[in-house]
Amino acid sequence: MLPLQRQNDILEILSKQHVASVEDLCKQLYSSGATIRRDLKKLEADGLIKRTHGGAAIIESTTSEFPLALRESENMEQKDMIAQKALRYIRNGQTIFLDSSSTVCRLARYLKNYSDITVVTNGIRVADILADYKGVKVYCAGGMVRQNAKSIVGSAACEFISHFHADLAFMSSRGIDLTIGATVPSEDEANIKRAFINSTKRPILLFDSSKLDTQYFCRICHLNQFWQLICDIELPKKYQDLQYQTEQNTLI
Secondary structure, X not given: OOHHHHHHHHHHHHHHHOEEEHHHHHHHHOOOHHHHHHHHHHHHHOOOEEEEOOXXXXXXXXXXXXXXXXXXXXXXHHHHHHHHHHHOOOOOOOEEEEOOOHHHHHHHHHHOOOOOXXXXXXXXXXXXXXXXXXXXXXXXXXXXXXXXXXXXXOHHHHHHHHOOOEOEEEEEOOEEEOOOEEEEOOHHXXXXXXXXXXXXXXXXXXXOHHHEOOOOOEEEEOHHHOOEEEEOOOOOHHHHHHHHHHHHHHHO
């Protein structure tokens, strides 16, 4: 089979399944793992798919969002680095907001040894992780459950969040752009993150470097509304300058 035909077949499979493993593609297309991986690399370079740990997912539009289980397996090393950086701001006795993102899920796993921490979250997965930690009291928002996202959204969830004030709010976004700001595919998720921002003086945005200079459909806010920007790498100078300006405004 010619490479172009095989790559078109991969796109057709992904358009139906949304995600597929390399092993699954090998079986369906009677090709070796090395061949499929080369095809996936080419398709990702063309902006048609997104490679994941052990497979690939179709890129449909700026309103599309991958399932949480898939996002949790992406860039795990980077997410661990981000979580370690975020921990420096957390102290025993604090109240913190945690959103439902896969990056924040990673941070939640590191709260096991804290005491007297109160967490307010819209993340079902986050709440499940924290439920076994004796030193953490968890409040979970009520509302509509988003399919595949393990998150609770809607006006009821936003109203629930508005009844609390937190020392810190940790959240992530799918896109980071200096001009547009932080963006996500879902309007419901954008509204939840704004509710968190409105109920704390110290909102913190967590993101890995693959999100830089990308945009999605729904804008959360401009980056200067975040108290801190935490990434797995040293931020490019243009983002560092924005971070410095934000810190100076906070001090004033």
